[in-house]
Amino acid sequence: MRKALPLKVSVSGVRGIVGESLTPQIAARFAAAFGTYLGPGMIMIGQDPRPSGVMLKKAVISSLLATGCQPVEVGILPIPTILFLTKEKQMAGAVVITASHNPLEWNGLKFIGPEGLYLKASQVEEFLDIFHQGEFTFVPAERIKPILQEKNAGELHLQKILSQLNLKAIRRRKFRVVADCANGAGATLMPQFLKELGCQVLLLNTEITGSFAHQSEPVAENLSTLCEKVRHFKADLGLAQDADADRLALVDEKGRAPGEDFTLALTVDQVLRKKKGPVAVNLSASMVIDDIARKYRVPIFRTKIGESNVVEKMLEVRAIIGGEGNGGVIWPAVHPSRDSFVATGLVLEHMAESGKTLSQLIQSFPRYFMLKDKLPCPSELAFQAVTELRRRYSKETTSTVDGLKIIWPDSWIHLRPSNTEPIIRLIAESRSAARTRKILVSFKKELLEIMKKLS
Amino acid sequence: MKLLKVSLSGVRGVVGQALTPELVLDFACAFGTMLPAGPIMVGRDTRKSGPMIQEAVISSLLSTGHEVIDLGLCPTPIIQFLTKKYKVRGAISITAGHNPAEWNALNFINSSGTYLNEFQGADLLDIYHLNRFRYKSARKFPKIIHEINPAEVYFSWLRNKIKIKEIGQAKFKVVVDPCNGAGSKLIDRFMSELGVELIAINNEGNGYFPHDPEPRPRNAGEVASLVKATGAQVGFLLNSDVSRVSLITETGETLSEEYTLPLIASYYLGFQPGPVVTNLSTSMMVEEVAKKFGRQVIRTRVGQSSIIQTMLQEGAAIGGEGSGGLALKNFQPAFDGWVIMGLVLEMMAISQKKLSELVRELPRYHIVKDKIVCPPHRLHSLVAETRKLYPEKEINSTDGLRITEKDFWIHIRASATEPIIRIIAESPSKNRAQLEVDRVLTFLSRLMS
Numbered sequence: 001m002r003k004a005l006p007l008k009v010s011v012s013g014v015r016g017i018v019g020e021s022l023t024p025q026i027a028a029r030f031a032a033a034f035g036t037y038l039g040p041g042m043i044m045i046g047q048d049p050r051p052s053g054v055m056l057k058k059a060v061i062s063s064l065l066a067t068g069c070q071p072v073e074v075g076i077l078p079i080p081t082i083l084f085l086t087k088e089k090q091m092a093g094a095v096v097i098t099a100s101h102n103p104l105e106w107n108g109l110k111f112i113g114p115e116g117l118y119l120k121a122s123q124v125e126e127f128l129d130i131f132h133q134g135e136f137t138f139v140p141a142e143r144i145k146p147i148l149q150e151k152n153a154g155e156l157h158l159q160k161i162l163s164q165l166n167l168k169a170i171r172r173r174k175f176r177v178v179a180d181c182a183n184g185a186g187a188t189l190m191p192q193f194l195k196e197l198g199c200q201v202l203l204l205n206t207e208i209t210g211s212f213a214h215q216s217e218p219v220a221e222n223l224s225t226l227c228e229k230v231r232h233f234k235a236d237l238g239l240a241q242d243a244d245a246d247r248l249a250l251v252d253e254k255g256r257a258p259g260e261d262f263t264l265a266l267t268v269d270q271v272l273r274k275k276k277g278p279v280a281v282n283l284s285a286s287m288v289i290d291d292i293a294r295k296y297r298v299p300i301f302r303t304k305i306g307e308s309n310v311v312e313k314m315l316e317v318r319a320i321i322g323g324e325g326n327g328g329v330i331w332p333a334v335h336p337s338r339d340s341f342v343a344t345g346l347v348l349e350h351m352a353e354s355g356k357t358l359s360q361l362i363q364s365f366p367r368y369f370m371l372k373d374k375l376p377c378p379s380e381l382a383f384q385a386v387t388e389l390r391r392r393y394s395k396e397t398t399s400t401v402d403g404l405k406i407i408w409p410d411s412w413i414h415l416r417p418s419n420t421e422p423i424i425r426l427i428a429e430s431r432s433a434a435r436t437r438k439i440l441v442s443f444k445k446e447l448l449e450i451m452k453k454l455s
Numbered sequence: 456m457k458l459l460k461v462s463l464s465g466v467r468g469v470v471g472q473a474l475t476p477e478l479v480l481d482f483a484c485a486f487g488t489m490l491p492a493g494p495i496m497v498g499r500d501t502r503k504s505g506p507m508i509q510e511a512v513i514s515s516l517l518s519t520g521h522e523v524i525d526l527g528l529c530p531t532p533i534i535q536f537l538t539k540k541y542k543v544r545g546a547i548s549i550t551a552g553h554n555p556a557e558w559n560a561l562n563f564i565n566s567s568g569t570y571l572n573e574f575q576g577a578d579l580l581d582i583y584h585l586n587r588f589r590y591k592s593a594r595k596f597p598k599i600i601h602e603i604n605p606a607e608v609y610f611s612w613l614r615n616k617i618k619i620k621e622i623g624q625a626k627f628k629v630v631v632d633p634c635n636g637a638g639s640k641l642i643d644r645f646m647s648e649l650g651v652e653l654i655a656i657n658n659e660g661n662g663y664f665p666h667d668p669e670p671r672p673r674n675a676g677e678v679a680s681l682v683k684a685t686g687a688q689v690g691f692l693l694n695s696d697v698s699r700v701s702l703i704t705e706t707g708e709t710l711s712e713e714y715t716l717p718l719i720a721s722y723y724l725g726f727q728p729g730p731v732v733t734n735l736s737t738s739m740m741v742e743e744v745a746k747k748f749g750r751q752v753i754r755t756r757v758g759q760s761s762i763i764q765t766m767l768q769e770g771a772a773i774g775g776e777g778s779g780g781l782a783l784k785n786f787q788p789a790f791d792g793w794v795i796m797g798l799v800l801e802m803m804a805i806s807q808k809k810l811s812e813l814v815r816e817l818p819r820y821h822i823v824k825d826k827i828v829c830p831p832h833r834l835h836s837l838v839a840e841t842r843k844l845y846p847e848k849e850i851n852s853t854d855g856l857r858i859t860e861k862d863f864w865i866h867i868r869a870s871a872t873e874p875i876i877r878i879i880a881e882s883p884s885k886n887r888a889q890l891e892v893d894r895v896l897t898f899l900s901r902l903m904s
Binding site (some may be wrong): 017018020023024025028029031032050051052054055056057058059061062063065066104106107136138140141142144146147173210299388400 | 469470471472475476477479480481484502503504506507508511513514515517518556557558559588590591592593594595596599864
């Protein structure tokens with residue numbers, strides 16, 4: 001089986017272990033390829049709080065200068081803020097030095113195009129071609145531009161979100177909120193954002209020290225402290241951002257974490273309540289979104305996994321809300337990217353306008369049970385196995401946009417070979433935990449049989 | 456042909472061609488790997504490519520686990536002084552000194568504040584060629600420090616080394632052209648501390664070079680006319696990192712950069728014991744001056760590193776080159792343009808003589824300097840070929856070829872900083888020197904065609 005290499009190049013950028021696979025030289029080569037690809041122009045440079053961030057940022061800036069670009073440093077800022085600013089300030093692109101939720105030894109580079117969007121697969125291919133050919137366009141000394149620095153650039157992002165919300169209603173409620181910023185870039189803006197929304201706030205993990213207080217993946221296992229603080233503080237709401245501040249998990253007033261799928265459900269519901277329009281989510285998001293779309297009689301589009309796929313579809317069908325089941329909410333009224341501040345604002349607005357508590361709002365949705373699993377399998381075999389399954393289930397209602405999704409009236413399963421690891425991912429959902437488990441187990445068994453036959 | 460030269464004085468090249476971020480990263484990583492853990496200083500001149508190179512240098516030093524003291528815009532002699540004063544592991548000065556604006560370079564400085572000696576230089580190259588660097592893991596990372604005020608620390612030292620009272624009393628007026636290099640603006644402070652009235656041109660420090668930043672008569676026209684127009688007592692022309700100075704007399708005469716060394720020697724040897732060190736290409740004027748004080752002249756290879764190492768070994772009073780750079784015992788072991796300006800003014804104040812009078816006391820020779828561009832891989836073999844022009848003569852081959860005759864000497868050598876062969880000849884007769892240089896030039900161009 002293929003050993004996982006510590007340098008990963010994918011659609012979302014490059015990641016590696018600092019000093020082993022990710023050296024200043026590698027960072028500089030990628031940045032030189034990016035500068036060559038975009039041509040001379042202003043390029044925003046941001047970073048998350050990892051200690052190795054400054055080192056990598058300087059290698060990146062050096063290459064951008066050498067290729068005739070003008071770097072605009074904005075310091076430590078959330079990813080959605082940088083994406084928004086890239087468009088708003090009419091940059092040619094942006095580079096963010098971040099490894100999201102990877103351990104501290106890791107870091108990486110994310111490349112952002114001129115519209116404040118991650119590069120599309122076709123653009124990544126062109127950019128990587130330049131990287132692999134190693135032919136960079138360096139400019140002569142007299143065409144090297146000075147570095148620009150922008151302080152408090154994040155302000156503009158918050159103002160944009162605030163301008164889209166019913167501020168009066170939210171402020172009147174004086175919500176009590178506990179926010180866990182996971183020591184990530186979200187801590188630069190979350191305190192100010194909640195203050196502007198008139199909340200009484202208890203903040204957790206807001207020190208931007210470059211070491212993370214806990215695993216920053218905002219899933220239920222990592223939220224126990226937050227749940228406890230919400231009860232203790234008698235808060236209306238608990239919020240957990242991931243390290244990049246693009247995803248958000250919620251805790252209700254009783255100190256329970258309902259799961260990240262509800263972040264998407266609540267915000268989709270809130271946006272559709274006020275305005276009808278198409279919705280786009282990925283194939284793995286809960287069917288509760290289908291129920292909500294049906295309730296408002298709006299079309300729903302399912303896309304391949306990956307933020308850029310969802311965004312591309314949203315722009316294509318002019319969706320007014322969408323995102324991923326992992327707590328990544330995309331509201332194009334602000335900017336077409338996952339944004340935990342947008343999610344926070346919409347959830348608070350929902351609570352304010354409906355006058356309901358978070359647990360009441362959650363109870364109003366149908367209850368589903370989702371389970372995830374994975375099966376180790378070499379990538380070539382994985383594709384063959386999934387193809388065989390497609391053949392076997394061709395009579396059912398299926399989607400073959402990304403692997404295979406089989407849809408029954410009140411349940412579904414999604415099987416997908418991973419792009420980054422030699423595994424097949426399985427996700428199933430139904431109205432009961434037992435039934436979901438049954439579906440998952442039977443498909444796992446069937447996959448194993450197919451794999452045996454094929455190899 | 457991509458222009459890149461690696462030598463003891465550093466890595467020098469044309470930005471965007473040979474000098475790319477990756478090359479800079481590799482050399483700075485090699486330097487960071489070579490030095491033991493501890494802080495390293497980084498500074499640069501005003502060239503537009505400076506920040507591009509500085510960012511890469513800092514990235515590499517951090518990645519190899521060194522704290523970085525970022526001195527920002529800072530002339531090389533001040534970086535050298537601070538390196539020793541703060542007992543840091545070393546420094547990198549980003550400047551191509553006298554080279555045109557499209558060039559830049561990394562100059563490596565060791566913990567004594569001098570350019571790398573040949574052993575350190577060889578170590579650095581070995582690590583670079585091996586391309587295996589000692590990277591730091593990412594859990595904890597060293598910091599960048601900005602707190603030092605380089606000018607404050609340096610000038611408060613220099614102030615006490617020169618006779619500022621006498622200089623102040625002389626009420627001098629001077630014209631200085633820092634060529635918008637690292638000496639810009641700092642020159643205001645320096646001259647006001649000396650109580651000297653300053654007329655500065657090209658003092659914006661914006662990296663735009665109105666002429667090549669090489670202190671020599673060709674580039675001194677502006678200063679010369681201003682000296683005459685304002686009635687100043689002296690004019691100074693600086694290179695981009697203030698390691699070389701050429702002089703303009705009160706009559707507006709633009710002196711060859713060869714005069715800087717013998718002029719200061721003729722004053723400094725008066726009270727400082729020790730021999731004189733210079734390179735094989737420098738005018739024999741300094742020999743005449745040394746003879747007057749009964750001192751020996753030691754000739755070395757070309758380059759600051761060779762001069763300084765020999766000075767330290769021999770306990771020399773003064774060491775320098777015909778390019779207008781020099782170092783003095785009791786100051787610091789570095790070519791330092793601030794010291795040169797200070798001493799010229801001190802000499803004028805103490806002697807109460809005009810600069811033209813002081814210069815007239817020096818013997819006059821005619822030196823002819825020329826160069827020919829040549830493929831880097833043929834530099835040394837072509838130099839060796841010129842031996843055929845002087846079959847019977849005794850040669851000095853310490854650095855290229857040097858022939859000393861009764862009525863002239865000629866030095867043919869491969870430049871350490873550019874892919875060129877330099878030819879320098881000197882004679883009491885101008886025609887004689889020119890004749891010898893032309894002979895070699897013709898010979899070389901025929902070989903290359």
